[in-house]
């Protein structure tokens with residue numbers, strides 16, 4: 001089994017026929033997609049995710065099914081010829097629009113209502129060269145938790161959709177980022193195997209109005225939704241602004257390498273299994 005379509009379909013109590021009707025195809029096609037004999041293209045991922053009420057990354061990632069996705073009212077869209085994706089994600093807590101272009105120039109337009117988070121997401125775009133639009137409206141009157149976490153989910157999901165079946169990517173990336181007295185190392189595997197190692201400590205509870213404990217939440221949400229094994233380690237540092245900013249810049253630089261098309265293997269999935277995700 002190379003994908004989780006059948007698992008998610010059964011979990012939703014749908015027959016192949018039911019799912020076929022929801023996404024406007026035949027049960028034969030659903031059967032081919034479930035068995036892996038038909039390629040799970042970006043377009044199919046988007047159609048099936050809508051039909052199953054899940055996130056596109058859930059179709060292939062090892063991730064536990066996220067009930068939050070069932071609140072989605074607008075399906076994600078992507079262009080199968082370009083590595084772009086748009087996500088409109090809405091729950092009772094947040095409404096978030098995200099657009100990404102993996103082959104961009106680092107142009108961004110970011111507005112989350114949290115000044116410090118905007119500053120970090122702008123760094124992410126600028127240093128990954130991924131074009132990034134983020135417009136988030138969250139329940140900031142409660143606290144910044146939902147908006148921070150859901151922004152990480154939405155950006156991660158958009159990256160997952162834009163990557164499609166991940167054919168041709170370099171897959172691994174690593175960066176060591178100094179900022180004055182601070183040094184941070186980020187290493188990642190765009191593997192469809194979500195995992196976060198977070199070895200980052202802060203000595204202040206807040207940066208701007210933002211609780212420093214929320215940065216781990218953002219990175220966890222992003223790694224999970226994007227299907228990325230992500231290790232972030234602050235090796236040393238004093239200034240809390242530098243520490244967190246070096247984490248985002250490290251993610252950006254490592255991601256830029258990993259999602260780049262490898263010119264020596266541009267038509268294959270970089271795994272001896274022929275597919276990314278599942279067990280090693």
Ligand SMILES: [Mn+2]
Pocket residue numbers: 119241245
């Ligand atoms: Mn800064």
